[in-house]
Amino acid sequence: MSGFRLADGGRVDRRTKRSFTFDGKAQWGYAGDSLASALLAQGQMLFGRSFKYHRPRGILGAGVEEPNALVTVDRGPGRVTPNLRAPSVPIYDGLHATSQNRFPSLKTDLLAVNNVFSAFFPAGFYNKTFMWPRGAWEKVYEPIIRRLAGLGDSPKTRDPDHYDATYAHCETLIVGAGPAGVAAALDAAAGGGRVILIDEQEEIGGGALSDPAQWGWLAEASAKLAAAGNVTVLSRTTAIGHYHQNFVVAAERLTDHLSLAEAEGPREKLWRIRAGEVVLAMGAIERPLVFEGNDVPGVMLASAARTFALRYGVAVGRKLVVMAVHDSGWRDALALQEAGVNIAAIVDLRRDIDPALAEAARAARIGCYTGYAVTKVTGRQAVTGVKIALDGVAKEQSLECDAVLMAGGWTPTVHLWSHAKGTLRWDEAWGAYLPDKSHENLRCVGACAVAWDFGSGLAIGALPAAKPLHESKAFVDFQNDVKARDIGLAVQEGFRSIEHIKRYTTNGMATDQGKTSNLNGLQIASDVLAKPVTEIGLTTFRPPYTPQSFGAMLGHHKEALFQPLRKTGIDDWAERKGAVYENVAQWRRARYFPLIGEDMDAAVARECLGVRSAVGIFDASTLGKIEVVGPDAAEFLNRMYTNPWKSLEPGRCRYGLLLGEHGFIIDDGVSARLAPDRFHLTTTTGGAARVLGMMEDYLQTEWSDLDVWLTSTTEQWAVIALQGPKAREVIAPLMEGIDLSAEAFPHMAVREGHICGVETRLFRVSFTGELGFEVNVPAQHGRMVWEAIWAEGQKHGVVPYGTETMHVLRAEKGFIIVGQDTDGTVTPDDAGLGWAVGKKKPDFVGKRSLARPDIVATGRKQLVGLLTDDPQAVLEEGAQIVADPNQPVPMTMIGHVTSSYHSATLGRSIAMALVAGGRDRMGETLHVPMPGGVISAKVVAPMFYDAEGSRLNG
Amino acid sequence: MKRFSGFNLIGEAFRSHQGWPEHWPDKAPKASYDAIIVGAGGHGLGAAYYLAKKYGITNVAVIEKGWLGGGNTGRNTTIIRSNYLYDESAHLYDHAVKLWDGLSQELNYNIMYSKRGVLMLAHNVHDVQSFKRHIHANRLNGVDNEWLTAEECQAYCPPLDISPNARHPVLGGALQRRGGTARHDSVAWGYARAAAALGVDIIQNCAVTGIRRGADGAIEGVETERGFIASKRVGVSAAGSTSLVMKMAGLDFPLESYPLQALVSEPVKPIFPCVVMSNTVHAYMSQSDKGELVIGAGTDQYTSYSQRGAFHIVEHTLAAICEIFPIFTRMRMLRTWGGIVDVTPDRSPVLGKTPVKGLYVNCGWGTGGFKATPGAGDLLAYTMAHDEPHKINAPYNLDRFRNGRLIDEAAAAAVAH
Amino acid sequence: MLLIHCPYCEEARPEVEFVYGGEAHIARPLDPSTYSDAEWEEFLYIRSNPRGRHHERWRHTHGCGRFFNAVRDTVTDVFETTYKAGEPRK
Ligand SMILES: Cc1cc2nc3c(=O)[nH]c(=O)nc-3n(C[C@H](O)[C@H](O)[C@H](O)COP(=O)(O)OP(=O)(O)OC[C@H]3O[C@@H](n4cnc5c(N)ncnc54)[C@H](O)[C@@H]3O)c2cc1C
Ligand SMILES: [Zn+2]
DSSP states (O other), rough: OOOOOOOSSSSSSSEEEEEEEETTTTEEEEEOOOOOHHHTTTOOOOEEEEETOOOOOOOOOOOOOOSSOOEEEEETTEEEEEEOOOOOOOOOOBBEEOOOOSBBBBSSGGGGHHHHHHGOOOTTTHHHHEEEEETTTTIIIHHHHHHHHHHHHOOOOOOOOOOEEEEEEHHHHHHHHEEEHHHHHHHHHHHTSOEEOOOOSSSSTTTGGGOOOGHHHHHHHHHHHOOOOTTTEEEEEEEEEEEEEEEEEEEEESSSSOOOOOOOOSSEEEEEEEEEEEOOOOOOOOOOBBBBTTTTTTTTHHHHHHHHHTTTTTOOSEEEEEEEEEEHHHHHHHHHTTTTOOOOEEEEOOOOOOOOHHHHHHHOOEEEETTEEEEEEEEESSSOEEEETTTTTSSSEEEEEEEEEEEOOOEEEEHHHTTTTTOEEEETTEEEEEEEEOSEEEEOOOOGGOOSSSOOOOOOOOOOOOOOOGGOEEEETTTEEEEHHHHHHHHHHOOSSSSHHHHHHTTTHHHHHTTTHHHHHHHHHHHHHSSOOHHHOOOOOOOOOOOEEEEHHHOOOOOGGGOOOOOOTTTTHHHHHTEEEEETTTTEEEEEOTTTTOOOOHHHHHHHHHHSSSSSEEEOOSSSEEEEEETTHHHHHHHHHHOOOOOOOOOOOEEEEEEEEEEEEEEEEEEEEEEETTEEEEOOOTTTHHHHHHHIIIIIIIIISSSOEEETTTTEEEEEEESTTTHHHHHHHEEEEEEOOOOTTTTEEEEEEETEEEEEEEEEESSSSSSSSEEEGGGGHHHHHHHHHHHHGGGTTOOOOOOHHHHHHHHTTTOOOOTTTTOSOOOOTTOOOGGSSOOTOOOOOTTTTGGGEEEEEEOOOOEEEEESSSSTTTTTOOOESSSSSSOSSSSOOOEEEEEEEEETTTEEEEEEEEEEEEEGOOOOOOEEEETTEEEEEEOOOOOOOOOTTTTTTT | OOOOHHHHHHHHHHTTTTTTTOOHHHHHHHHEEEEEEESSSSSHHHHHHHHHHHHHHOOOEEOOOSSTTTTTTGTSEEOOOOOOOOHHHHHHHHHHHOOOOOOOHHEEEEOBBOOOOEEEESHHHHHHHHHHHHHHHHHTTTTTOEEOOOOHHHHHSTTTOOOTTSOOOOOOEEEEEEEEEEOOOHHHHHHHHHHTTTEEEEEEEEOEEEEEEEETTTTTEEEEEEEEEESOOOOEGGGGGEEEEEHHHHHEEEEEEEEEEEEEOOOOOSSOSSSEEEETTEEEEEETTTTEEEEEEEESSSSSSOOOOHHHHHHHHHHHHHOOOOGGTTTTTEEEEEEEEEEETTOOOOEEOSSSTTEEEEEOTOOGHHHHHHHHHHHHHHHHTTTTTTTTTSSSSTHHHHOOOOOOOOHOOOOOO | OEEEEETTTTTTGGGGGGGEEEEEEEOOOOGGGGHHHHHHHHHHHOOOSSSEEEEEEEEEETTTEEEEEEETTTTTTTTTEEEEEEESSO
16 A cells, blocks of 8 residues: 555645665655654554564554554664654654564564464463473573563663753743643743743644644744743653652653764753742543454554644545544544545444534534444454444444544543642543642643543443453553453452552553553443442552653763762872772772782782882872861760770870761771861771761761861872881981981871971871871872872882782781771671770760670670681681581581781781681681681681781881 | 463363452451451561461451552562571571472462572672672572672673773672562462462451550550451561551551662563672662563662652662663663662561560561562461561561661671771 | 752752751760660660651751751651751751
């Protein structure tokens, strides 16, 4: 067939042809056509295959409600999008669309055998079978079912497109730019506030686009809106959902309607709109009717046929029959007839027809069958005719036709209303749920508030028929292949609420989200149960209104902008030195600095020996830092940390241990008192923000009487650690105003002075057990000072080292790392840090919890050292420890390895572990059962090197 | 109960399936029961089933304020796994996983338990340490969980991006092959049907509005929208509403209710063979039998009963998903929804007796209780039948919040230092 | 995304600027050592978790940094009011 394009009419541009392909075959249409209208114009009726039975399907609707005609659009490598609705795909030169869910082709789909056996696959069939033999479900049945299910193919390569996102604010947001929405926008614009008008279609106008009589008015209104300085009109933009406090999210499609050559910039844009008032003018969607054969290609909504004819200039057939239970079917029939589409007959179940409509139909020479219903559609891949019968049950008679239009009444689009938790009330006359009350500043206008002249009609479930429901093939949800009888079956099997029926039958759960099936399903259930609809319930609407790309949701949040990576000012020096990095919290940190041919173990061994024998340089800038200032600063820290702070002299440092109120360790760090009222705190790299937040909490809400100020200074200071016996010699020549001698500047002291001409806070601290300094300088000078120290260090054999070496060195000294040797369930005593708890302090955060029965009980896991019997065996971190390696599984585990390394300094492995009653087990041999065999180790104190601390005090 | 089988399905096909009876009859409440379960989620229905099946108490009612399975049971992303760290958790969840196996046959209802594997991704050294700790502990507890290198992870789940320059590169993963998914609705319906067949009354649209206690403080029954129902044993399994029900008995509970969202994409042909979880990137995903990508989001930060979460959570979730699986940016989100999850201070459940005689509780499963459904049901039933917890659920008592013996899996996974 | 009125900034700002701080008006005892284990448990863990009016804390973390209190309906998530820390319960 060809030549379904009407001689004139429509909004398509008949001077501009566009060529595209469908299933590989060359096709054409006019600029302004949708894929559906262009193909219909060529006589294509078959568009897709249904989900379950692979039944041939055509077009049902002309908009987003379309359940059947799903296509995959291929715009080149990485730009493949499945499951697009043909009526909503604008054509452009070079569009490649293919049909889906068929094998090998749309016309001959072998999987249509499912249809032959459909009697075996009613709703819920999978609950009843595929259970034998046991275990066959996931090996045999499930893989087959999965292959049969699914619509199009997923994209398989990375998407080269990018996506945009923005925020917008306005006094009035109008969703839907049909006549009611446009009128509301003009109104709001006159008020002077900011107005945003959005509509999902290619151009604004909504229903008016299918009504040439309104085009003049529409053009004028559009011009007015364009001229108004305070109105933003967004077409091709779908309001996805309404969220708290009039926050509406919308997605704008920017390039999918353009040929690849024209497409430039982001593909989609997410609008996050906060509006003073939201006006919903989302219109209404026509309801299909439920009768035998209502899914044959060529059976469609009357409103869709009208849109194809009047907006696109395409007849959906040469001889049409309208099946109506609503006046709008008559109006559409008349409009179509006038546009040159041949309406053979109007069949209406009602006997009382508005005389004006009946008269007009007769005048237009349309056959009228009032009191009749269609009982069957004949034809398989296209309509060949219908059978009709008086009241659906009397003797059948045949009518020839090649398309059937359904006018089942209208369902107001209340999705966003209901997202906003607006209540709905059932309206018997409309046979629909209508907007009732909302706690938001939100209102509905136009068709979605039924403030529109639709005429009147019946609200009906399935059309009456002689054939019993359980035998009929009348569809309710086209895409998911839910028949009226499935709903009957669900009810028969005891599913009585609509949510149950929906889930059991999958009615309304397809990609059209039930836009055409929900209410029919509800009505049918109500008929079968002989209960009012309101007792069966209401399915809730959930965002998004129509399916939306993941890309639009993530916007800029991808790749480098997904979670910005934090780097220190010294980071690129390390990069140039060939550092291997690790991610720690949001930072990347140099883990080790391999020389050519070195692996991690070799590099770390060399770095460790370098620090112990000469000096190492380490970038510690990621340490969290908080400046604590005020007359009550010491009192405040005293309450926060476990140890006493008031006695700390200015110029001295102290190791601080921070608990949660639950008594478990959450952070630690060395902090310095710079002046009676000023502390320089450090926290772990990952803990900085959390610790500051916690301190602010206590300060503001519990101890607001304390006069203290907290400032995050993490980014203000670059921190360069110099560790090793030569550390003093390296920095001495660069330092001004600080006496570095051991007597004047002991371990755990802090001094202020200058280095390389910039101010510094110099800490004498050590996380390695060696003589050590941490040079704090303003971050912008960090790189310069680092390079100066590096240059000076050359004379002393300085090595750069990374976090891995830092971990080994501190483990040799038994220093813990919070988060590695503790895990959120460890108390100070468990970690062997009882000495850091101020015994005489009446209170500190977490103190009371330390007195709880389980915390003071014996047998808690305690931090110990482990030395493997085989000095070269390195335990795996996380490995579990048992007392008896020969017991059967499940074994009684008494602890686990928290830290474990090969120590180059000691020439053997060392480990730290949390072991039940560990400190009472000194000298005991414990066992670590690994898949490859048991490793035995002796419990020792967690201190492997220089226990007297002579090096550190040097 | 008419048996479900391929044979009967074919038989019924020849008479248009008119012979299938109701899954469960719609019952009006009797005046009294030997035991009452409040909440017809999977847990509550499971408890009723096991009370009748294993513990010989068949005069049982399950009382549900809405429709059965309509709470979190019908809203979750159905991930099942048992590779938890602590002995208490490993035993609890593994008890459930053992029951999942063979549950379809036991209930004569295909609940579609699919052991397609749960792969948890490690993105930094800290993750690696933590996962290895889990793996070793699981091995010694007899729970399967194995380490995969990044390449092995990608071989197991081809859409995974393992490029080393990713913002959060994949360093490896922990795979539990016995983990997977099941069909949530079918679980609720299967338990309901099997319980009803054993004589359990399932009473829907009947909210519990009060709990009656006698002079001695012991439970006497529950007030409902349809009148008083007497019972000396009441088990509450009301998920996000548990603290409200407990208040009716005069008990304050260590629970808070948060919105948790999930979403699915449009269905596509098979592309994603397993379940992948990433705690560091905050994303988890699987593909349903229907073909939808099933994606779990995070909780909102504030407590709420609105069953509705904020949109920025969805944005972050999809950004995270596309970070690990960049091929999916053109996939489209079909549906989002929210549930109300009940969270305890240590994020582990409370399952056992309460200070009120005859009142039992199963709650606090938070974001992860679907996987425990058969186990929680069985253990609640056991506890109610014996007035004593089973040794598996004994540690999940209320006392732990007083004595400090918390079971804090999330803390054990710790935070990156 | 909620819109939250900060009583210090006197402006309604989007939720992402704020961090939720849990139930409000649970004061830390002045001397926790006088608390029994049961009382301490209650302070640490027992929350009212109501359906309806909820007194809760928020911090305008990415704004003024201040903690304040709010009354929000947990069924609709609508804020009834927000007020400064230290002001009496509303
Ligand atoms: C989005 C989301 C994703 C999740 N993903 C997973 C996952 O992947 N894996 C996993 O293991 N878990 C997951 N969970 C958690 C899981 O869903 C729950 O832990 C589990 O389903 C709880 O089951 P339940 O039977 O206890 O609760 P529910 O199914 O919620 O049942 C409780 C029932 O109690 C009823 N009730 C409440 N109050 C009353 C009253 N007063 N009177 C009568 N009845 C009452 C409710 O209506 C409800 O039906 C997820 C949860 C959500 C919300
Ligand atoms: Zn503020």
